[in-house]
Amino acid sequence: MADLQLEGVVKRFGEVQTIHGIDLDVTHGEFVVFVGPSGCGKSTLLRLIAGLEELSEGDIRIGGESVAHLPAAQRGVAMVFQSYALYPHMTVRENMGFGLRMAKFDKAEIDRRVEEAAAILKLEPLLERRPKALSGGQRQRVAIGRTIVRNPKVFLFDEPLSNLDAELRVQMRVEIAKLHAALGNTMVYVTHDQVEAMTMADKIVVLRDGRIEQVGSPLELYLNPVNEFVAGFIGSPRMNFFECRVLDVADDRLRLELPGDERIDMPADATGLRSGDRVTLGIRPEHILEHDRADIRLAIDVEVVEHLGGSTFVYARHIGGDAITLQVGGLSDIQPKDHRRVSFSRQICQLFDGDGRNISPHKVPGELKDEEPGQAATA
Amino acid sequence: MTANKRLKTLGWYLVLAGLGYLFLFPLLFMIVSSFKPESAIFTDLYSLRAILPVGELTLDNYQGVFDKSRIGHYFLNSLLITGGTVVMGLFVNSLLAFSLSRLEWRGQKLILSAVIALMIIPLEAVVVPMLLLVSQLPSLGWEEGRLVLEGSWMNTRHVQMLPFVANAFFIFLFYQFFRDIPKDFDEAAKLDGASPFQIYRHIIVPMSGPVFATVAILHFMVMWNQYLWPIMAVQSEAARPVMPGIQIFFGRETKWGEIFAYASFITLPVLVVFMIFQKRFVRSLAGAGIKG
Ligand SMILES: Nc1ncnc2c1ncn2[C@@H]1O[C@H](COP(=O)(O)OP(=O)(O)OP(=O)(O)O)[C@@H](O)[C@H]1O
Ligand SMILES: [Mg+2]
Numbered sequence: 261m262a263d264l265q266l267e268g269v270v271k272r273f274g275e276v277q278t279i280h281g282i283d284l285d286v287t288h289g290e291f292v293v294f295v296g297p298s299g300c301g302k303s304t305l306l307r308l309i310a311g312l313e314e315l316s317e318g319d320i321r322i323g324g325e326s327v328a329h330l331p332a333a334q335r336g337v338a339m340v341f342q343s344y345a346l347y348p349h350m351t352v353r354e355n356m357g358f359g360l361r362m363a364k365f366d367k368a369e370i371d372r373r374v375e376e377a378a379a380i381l382k383l384e385p386l387l388e389r390r391p392k393a394l395s396g397g398q399r400q401r402v403a404i405g406r407t408i409v410r411n412p413k414v415f416l417f418d419e420p421l422s423n424l425d426a427e428l429r430v431q432m433r434v435e436i437a438k439l440h441a442a443l444g445n446t447m448v449y450v451t452h453d454q455v456e457a458m459t460m461a462d463k464i465v466v467l468r469d470g471r472i473e474q475v476g477s478p479l480e481l482y483l484n485p486v487n488e489f490v491a492g493f494i495g496s497p498r499m500n501f502f503e504c505r506v507l508d509v510a511d512d513r514l515r516l517e518l519p520g521d522e523r524i525d526m527p528a529d530a531t532g533l534r535s536g537d538r539v540t541l542g543i544r545p546e547h548i549l550e551h552d553r554a555d556i557r558l559a560i561d562v563e564v565v566e567h568l569g570g571s572t573f574v575y576a577r578h579i580g581g582d583a584i585t586l587q588v589g590g591l592s593d594i595q596p597k598d599h600r601r602v603s604f605s606r607q608i609c610q611l612f613d614g615d616g617r618n619i620s621p622h623k624v625p626g627e628l629k630d631e632e633p634g635q636a637a638t639a
Numbered sequence: 640m641t642a643n644k645r646l647k648t649l650g651w652y653l654v655l656a657g658l659g660y661l662f663l664f665p666l667l668f669m670i671v672s673s674f675k676p677e678s679a680i681f682t683d684l685y686s687l688r689a690i691l692p693v694g695e696l697t698l699d700n701y702q703g704v705f706d707k708s709r710i711g712h713y714f715l716n717s718l719l720i721t722g723g724t725v726v727m728g729l730f731v732n733s734l735l736a737f738s739l740s741r742l743e744w745r746g747q748k749l750i751l752s753a754v755i756a757l758m759i760i761p762l763e764a765v766v767v768p769m770l771l772l773v774s775q776l777p778s779l780g781w782e783e784g785r786l787v788l789e790g791s792w793m794n795t796r797h798v799q800m801l802p803f804v805a806n807a808f809f810i811f812l813f814y815q816f817f818r819d820i821p822k823d824f825d826e827a828a829k830l831d832g833a834s835p836f837q838i839y840r841h842i843i844v845p846m847s848g849p850v851f852a853t854v855a856i857l858h859f860m861v862m863w864n865q866y867l868w869p870i871m872a873v874q875s876e877a878a879r880p881v882m883p884g885i886q887i888f889f890g891r892e893t894k895w896g897e898i899f900a901y902a903s904f905i906t907l908p909v910l911v912v913f914m915i916f917q918k919r920f921v922r923s924l925a926g927a928g929i930k931g
Contacts, residue, residue, distance in 0.1 A: 312826050333832035345823035349845040358841070359831035410831075 268318035279470040293457045294450045296467035302450040338407035339416040346391040353387040377408040415447040454496040483623040488616035506537045519580020529619045542610035545587040554603035562598040673899035700900035717880040721862040724800045736813030757807035794875040816850035881905040
């Protein structure tokens with residue numbers, strides 16, 4: 261069993277602290293995805309686990325044993341780099357076997373393992389080629405193959421697909437998922453890509469400025485983001501936010517004034533709020549309906565319409581002046597310059613207090629079905 | 640191509656060809672004259688014949704060179720000294736550059752600045768103290784089965800090699816080349832379990848062919864052309880290299896034909912080495928130019 265545990269992990273580069281005390285438990289076989297804006301410390305955290313950076317404080321354990329003082333090669337981790345970092349002067353076979361060669365495996369064993377990994381990744385016909393003579397997707401596979409042969413406890417990926425075109429990305433995403441299913445190892449994966457995070461992860465870790473904002477399953481993060489940052493970060497297109505004024509406070513309800521004077525009642529944890537406070541209402545583009553029969557209605561001026569075939573993106577302005585994005589299923593008949601009334605269910609929207617903390621009731625996937633469902637749950 | 644353009648191209652070719660001959664002239668003059676009798680060299684001197692193999696040609700000058708000097712012996716000395724120094728130099732200089740460009744250690748910046756500062760100090764400035772130093776250094780030797788310290792470094796081959804193994808300029812060339820190799824390779828190799836030396840040996844060196852070729856050529860030329868230092872540090876025939884060997888032809892009866900023959904003969908290896916490495920050499924210089 262190779263659980264991965266981070267405990268109070270801190271990293272400073274000279275005076276500058278970039279990772280501020282991270283605690284994280286990953287159970288054996290989990291696929292964990294780190295997401296967060298550029299510069300939030302995803303790569304640094306991965307490199308700390310790999311042993312390419314030295315911990316400033318805290319501890320990292322793999323399979324229960326502290327690896328903080330072990331050199332990279334002895335931690336039982338393998339890493340796929342964004343640049344692949346395939347050795348240009350070696351053939352695919354030599355690239356994949358290099359780690360074993362350094363570990364003084366005998367030639368027959370190296371060949372056996374390399375060929376086994378090559379079979380999994382369909383690299384057999386390419387074994388004698390140099391990286392220069394490979395396509396992007398093939399290089400990617402070799403980079404993965406190089407990690408497989410070492411049979412690591414934990415796989416680390418730093419944005420491995422970001423150099424591939426869209427189609428290949430989808431293909432490789434599926435292959436990595438399959439690989440995970442087949443090998444069953446713990447994998448830690450860094451990405452910018454929403455879709456990768458949502459589709460591949462057992463567990464998503466949202467980072468901001470070297471701190472964890474939230475850890476949870478993709479659906480949990482999607483339905484119950486702990487704060488405005490996570491709500492805005494998870495999901496694509498981005499969640500719409502409206503600033504509202506609190507008119508009246510009851511224990512588990514708030515009466516709000518939406519921009520444009522509409523007044524609504526919202527279920528919420530209202531402790532600490534008083535009338536006159538400002539709160540933020542969040543609603544995902546895919547949860548806004550084209551008609552006005554749901555319980556919160558908005559009047560919008562349509563600006564741009566994008567037809568993607570399977571769905572339609574509508575960029576509009578709300579009476580209050582805020583930009584608002586809608587994602588509706590299929591080919592919508594909404595036209596630019598339309599004035600329309602759209603609506604959404606109060607059950608599915610989020611409410612954040614002045615500090616960005618989510619104060620709306622916890623949502624469970626099943627319950628939402630009672631109300632009029634939005635479109636597909638994930639983008 | 641318009642006529643105008645063609646004329647311009649032609650003009651450029653003429654200019655380049657002219658410059659080419661200008662630089663080639665001394666070399667041609669040397670080689671051609673080495674095959675001419677003494678008198679012919681002087682009668683041809685002020686005409687185009689000076690650089691053309693015309694008139695009576697002979698190998699007498701070469702015969703004279705081999706008769707009068709131990710050129711074969713000098714040649715062997717030079718080969719050993721140059722070869723040994725270049726091989727050691729490639730290793731030592733690239734290893735320091737590797738350490739400066741890819742490892743992290745205390746005082747790294749200081750050493751790098753020192754290396755850069757050393758590049759501007761010419762040999763002539765330090766040659767006298769260096770001579771005093773080596774004259775005091777004892778050599779190791781075997782005597783009656785025991786290891787003993789004996790004599791000094793003067794009049795040896797290694798006194799001509801060791802001071803020239805490490806070279807600031809070559810360290811800098813390696814450093815610049817290594818610095819541009821992405822760090823990901825080192826990190827991937829580190830995860831593969833490679834030690835720093837294994838990273839150097841298996842990853843960095845194989846990726847750095849052009850800079851090794853460049854430094855090998857430059858170092859070869861520096862060493863082959865050593866003149867001042869061997870004159871000072873070596874008086875004996877036994878360890879003498881080719882360049883100082885030319886001295887014996889300047890005497891009461893200087894024979895220019897023989898001097899040219901000697902010079903031609905010892906220029907040969909430089910040309911051969913250059914032609915072997917020329918392609919990679921030019922490529923790496925061109926590459927260096929682009930990177931700026
Ligand atoms: N070697 C270093 N020295 C100093 N600061 C560093 C170093 N490496 C990273 N940092 C800083 O640490 C912070 C986190 O960097 P990191 O590369 O982990 O971000 P990231 O989340 O991977 O970003 P991206 O999504 O752009 O790859 C950044 O502010 C970066 O400037
Ligand atoms: Mg990164």
